[in-house]
Amino acid sequence: MTNDKKLINSIIPLELYEPDYGSSLTKTIIGLEHLRVKKLSGSAPPYIFFQLKNIFQMFESLGSARIEGNRTTLAEFVEKVIEIPNKKTNDEKIQEIFNIDNAIEFIEKNISIGGKIDRAHISEIHKILVNKLTPPPRGEGSNYPGNFRQINVIIQKSKHIPPDQVHIQSYMDELVKFINQQADPQHDLLIAALSHHRMAWIHPFDNGNGRAVRMFTYAMLIKQGFQVKNGRILNPTAIFCMDRDKYYEMLSLADSGERIKTLQWCEYVLNGLKTEMEKIDRLLDKDYLVKSILLPSIQFSLEHENITHREFEILRGVINNKRMAVKSADIKKIIREKSAVQISRIIKKLKEKGMLMSLKESGRTYTISFSNNYLLRGVVNMLEKNDFIPKSLNKN
Incomplete structure (x- = not known):
């Protein structure tokens, strides 16, 4: 009742x-x-x-x-x-x-x-x-x-x-x-x-x-x-x-x-x-995104040994590029590597690790990829530091 x-x-x-x-x-x-x-x-x-x-x-x-x-x-x-x-x-x-x-x-x-x-x-x-x-x-x-x-x-x-x-x-x-x-x-x-x-x-x-x-x-x-x-x-x-x-x-x-x-x-x-x-x-502002999130996130990944120094230099070059995308010739300049074969190997390895991706299928223009690999740790860390993520998500 x-x-x-x-x-x-x-x-x-x-x-x-x-x-x-x-x-x-x-x-x-x-x-x-x-x-x-x-x-x-x-x-x-x-x-x-x-x-x-x-x-x-x-x-x-x-x-x-x-x-x-x-x-x-x-x-x-x-x-x-x-x-x-x-x-x-x-x-x-x-x-x-x-x-x-x-x-x-x-x-x-x-x-x-x-x-x-x-x-x-x-x-x-x-x-x-x-x-x-x-x-x-x-x-x-x-x-x-x-x-x-x-x-x-x-x-x-x-x-x-x-x-x-x-x-x-x-x-x-x-x-x-x-x-x-x-x-x-x-x-x-x-x-x-x-x-x-x-x-x-x-x-x-x-x-x-x-x-x-x-x-x-x-x-x-x-x-x-x-x-x-x-x-x-x-x-x-x-x-x-x-x-x-x-x-x-x-x-x-x-x-x-x-x-x-x-x-x-x-x-x-x-x-x-x-x-x-x-x-x-x-x-959505590229300058803010680069300076406050992406560059600090790959620095975080380098410090935590998720990426090598060479990988850091390549990813930094991609992020700082006007289009946030590069070709093999750009990578060649970034790391001052003369061998085209070596550049191809480096690109292949970064793609296998999921840290670079082609803009088009089988394309030869690449951008940084960070949503499902070890770079994700750094990106999430920076989003949290800049108050884009409720702190409560990390409380037990």
Whole structure:
């Protein structure tokens, strides 16, 4: 009886609240609107940018898993990425992170600007997230992959009791309709923040709800025009994993359904998103990227004996090149090697180590490669030093 009363009290309407004109939330929304329509014309070449994007996707995946209690640190995960680039592992803690990575890839391939997010998308995202994981109570998988729960659940350390399983379908139908409504563009970001809370409130799956909700939010941002294919890096989970307790506190605030508290939740989400996007956009500036991230990262690799001094000189030459790409003749000048045969051997070795890659298949113009080899350690170290990565990712 007590539980029924709590359940009735927890039912709240799904409503698009308007922030007050001139409020700090309104100003944040306007700032994000500028970022959404801003044409990104950074000087970092795309073949460098997309490697950075892959690294931030890794942070997004790890951060989302750690919010759920996965104890894998960033340093540990970097080593796993280097060891197993094919993502095949028997370690379920690592598999959980790889699954999130795969879900992001699915979203980026299947969600388009202005397109619909439907039940099939949500189902597939959940299925990917729990793939190869042991179902509860022993693991982070699901007894109903891709399907709504057929049991009632409780949320640890939360006063909120999710709706009875018989109501999930109708609540999710309402949510899907809400996110696909023809709304004024100025309301898009509020819809994203409100939908994040609503899906967490419904808790539609038997397990993996937190992961599914954060991937759902990632999909919403792409739908709303924060397009990653044209030079944007999104890392929304950084907002939540920076302070896990604060995240849950703000989620609980919105459980009341009260306008003021719900808008406080929206402001928390959108402020964090704006800060993250403004910060990450700095990486599109080639000069900043070279001086603050890439050159210090190969120096780090040299000091930790991940590369030889000659390899360091070649990689430094690539990074300092105007195009951040070189041909064999350029390498010849960098290391003052006269033998064409020797230059070919050096290039071959660096390609085998994954530290140089051809810009085109079988091409003879090369750029630095750092997203899945020992150079990754240095790049991640410098991103962390420059506050692009939440320090919480390296805490046990």
